[in-house]
Amino acid sequence: MATVSEVIAGYLGAAGIGHVFGYPGDPSVEVIEAMRKAGIRFVLGRREGTAGLMALAYAQVTGRPGVALSTLGPGSSNMTNAVATALLDRVPLVAISGQIETRREAVFTHQVLNHAQMFGPISKWTAELRASAVGATLRRAFRTATAERPGPVHLTTPADVVGAEADDAAIMLPPMRPVGVATQVFAAPGVVADPLKRLAAARRPIIVAGIGALRAGATAPLVRLAEAAGVPVIVSPMAKGLMPEDHPYFASVLDMACNDVVWDFLKGADLILCAGFDAVELIKSWTPKAPVIHIDGMANIDQVYPAEVEVVGDVAAILAALADGWQGEARWREAEVAAHRETLSTAYYQGRVTGALNPTDVIDQVRAALPANTRATADVGSHKLLVGQGWRTTLPGGVLMTNGLSSMGYALPAAITAALVEPERPCVCFSGDGGLAMVQSELSLGTELEVAPLVVVFCDDSLNRIELKQMRRQYPAEGTRLMPIDVAKAAESMGCHAHGVDSSAGLDRALAADRPTDRPTVIAARIDPAQYAAQF
Template identity: 60%
Template sequence: MPEFPCMNCSEVIVSYLKGAGIDHIFGYPGDPSVEFLEAARKEQMKFVLATREGTAGLMAEAYGQLTGRPGVCLSTLGPGSSNLVNAVANAFLDRVPMIALSGQIETKREKLFTHQVLDHNLLFSPISKWTASIAPHTVGGIMRRALRIAVSERPGPVHISTPADVVGAQATDSEILIPPLDEHAAAISVITQIGRTDPFKKIASAKRPVIVTGISAQRADAGKAIASLSEKLRCPIIVSPMAKGVVTETAESFAGVLDMACNEVVWEFLRKADLILSIGFDPVELIKPWNVPAPVIHIDSTPNTDQIYFSPIEIVGPVRQSVQAIVEQIAESESIWRTSEISEHRKHLRDRYLEGRVAGKLNPTDVVESVMAASSDNAIATSDVGSHKLLVGQGWVARHPRSVLMTNGLSSMGYSLPAAITAKLVHRDREVVCFTGDGGLAMVQGELRLAATLKLGITVIVFCDNSLNRIELKQMAKQYPSFGTLIESTDVASLAGSMGCRGVNVSSQWELEKMLALRSPTDDVPLVIGAKIDPAQYLAQF
């Protein structure tokens, strides 16, 4: 039998991560993590110490979104693992590859001891694609399976327990064999309700086709192919929020973002279609029910098992190659869409987006518009969850794939700042702008200290309205008073300064633009701007 290098289990895990092209680990370690940390140090892995396990997991999720490789997060046992749950669930519904590692008590005590002992399999099974615990004789195989499962369609998190008496034990399963991690080279199959249906003729004969595309297309780097299909069909493109940037939003064919601000304008436009090409669209992002009468052709890496919409034709396989095959196969389109019609729709969407502005106040759309105008074309924007997310999702003009990061599957508050930290770590040469609310910042504000320590010159924009606005609006709709939704005002500038960041409070668009103009591409100190907005525009928008 061949001999393999003598390694302990932690060294095997780290070797697999490094072999998969992963160079960052995000976490908050504990006693069972000591051997793993040493293995990571020796392999020159970059370890990012977050202020809590939950934010470490969100950083790992952003890593997966940006790179396509599994983001790796680490926690200790007990409360460390339970604190990690939200981030793992977020990656599960956002369809992001992740390897979540949690320490555990020694195997000889796990079945009898109770202090800080949680059953990780029971805890993580509902929110993971797979859970496992390493052992010296299985560690290599478990890591191969974990990596393969994490990236396979639909991608998501795998949770691995690392018992304290195993992490430093000599591994007998130590051969490093990296499995295939490219999910975009499989065969294409056509599944039809009636075997003789020709999907290519149906597509070409549509008079008013519309492309609706989503996160699976983003993962597959299918943007150029989708743009080519749109050009051949002379049809508009609508994207889901997490797919922003898969096609440039400056294109004449771009027709808006589904289920963000002014969502009814986009849905009404979609209802004009006589055929929907659902390309890599994942229903996990739907906020409103699907209510479009046109037939749907489902084009994705996975079959239409969700059945949120009915699709008599499914083209299942790697998304980019599937779209390219359609472009090559279809005849000249019979589409009657006019460029002017799509342009008029975009203008209507834009006008509706700006409705409700209050003169002399700092409106939420003023903030988005000012930051966008002051940012470079290749800037990366991250958005938290809340009313501002709906405006960023619709109003921020994305020009490049993976240039807008948000969570829209689980939609967990507190995501944006950890994601911005990761974005700057991965892309040091790009501008990174973080949009968050005062409620979302309060959940993760300790990570401002981390951003300052790492010398990450990100810009953090805080929408300050002193409320949980999404819930307060629903109370107002029922004519209920605000109760349980008000947040005490925080001096964002003072908070930022205490964390080693530059901080400023602004209450007008002029003040905001003045501060943004003072930024420099070489800044290595985070800038945190507390924007005191008038929330009245939210009422008009939503």
């Protein structure tokens, strides 16, 4: 007979999950041992919250559910931010937390938290594993986590259950990927429901594509439709690379730097096709007046933007059908889209200080120094808005960020995970010094794992996004200034290779220098933040 922990490990193996991220405690000893025997590597994060973000990044990189493990009490409560991030970033995550023995749970209080009440509001489903139903529970957990919209489930593993013999031990992984999705069309009364007819009647259509299209693998049909109909494509931040950013019909990224330029361009449309666009990424309210056709695997239940026609099904198949059915002429000339990008570029570089190391200089110089297939991770802060617009990628998933919950401290754990899972692919982490301060102990994990992401830190001793808001209201910088630290020396103390730079020339030298392949390299870039004030 298999134990409950062995059944857990069996399901992870069947799902192709090779790494679990977490921080152990008494109730997880049996689970970790079962995973070890099954060949699943347990990665010890420096705290549960960052381990959960690593599991989230694992899912983003591999397309398989991420798995995070914590103990009871503070271990589980520390995991909540990562679970909430997975919920709003639409990432499949199985979070497992230990619990006290079932015989004591009802009356004992030490380290006992009600997981169902704690994780219920931030999960798609919560459950407690029992020996009598462990297989069924895991099947439901995996199916729920991966179903549209993907997100987190939370499982509680009592200490007296993990080592018990499982009565329900069969490994029967549920189907987790669609193999063909029927299409449904919904339309408001009195409007033309056929999306192809609507597109043919439009003179200035624009496509806004998002993470639903990314999950559907819709790059090829999206490009075909853009080329056939001559339609510019705006992408959401987490969908960067879905439309190759060197393509003539790539227009821009929504709600990042220069967002006024992008919104003005979008307001000029007479029809907007929202292709897998999830409104969870919207920072600004939806203001365009053009009619919207919603194309997604889910109905437009949020109603953050209105859509008089909804085409619900496989996003890639729907876009392919529109491309195949198109018979008209191009609606936009490539030169018109190029003119928009030029306007955007001019706005992007506003506020540069001559002779200083500007934030856009850092992005441009790092981009020029690294291979085209480099994956970037971006943390939350002023620099994220510039990276989101200015870092160029041509590959789906070429940039990883959190833009649903937008949780600071994401970029470093994500970069470590990406370098661990795909060591052959270059990876650069962009972090502010505030975001790094939240998770900098994970640099030692990167050294321990012998992974080699390039970690670029924008150092300005400030929580700049909030300080700028204080400045606009003529308030002093209260609670938004950080004590200056030598980030390079701190990184070296954790076994990393490091440089400190304060000029474009110094940054170029650091980028040109040899980097070790068995530990992270950290570049602490002392920037002039004046450009942020001009941008935001």
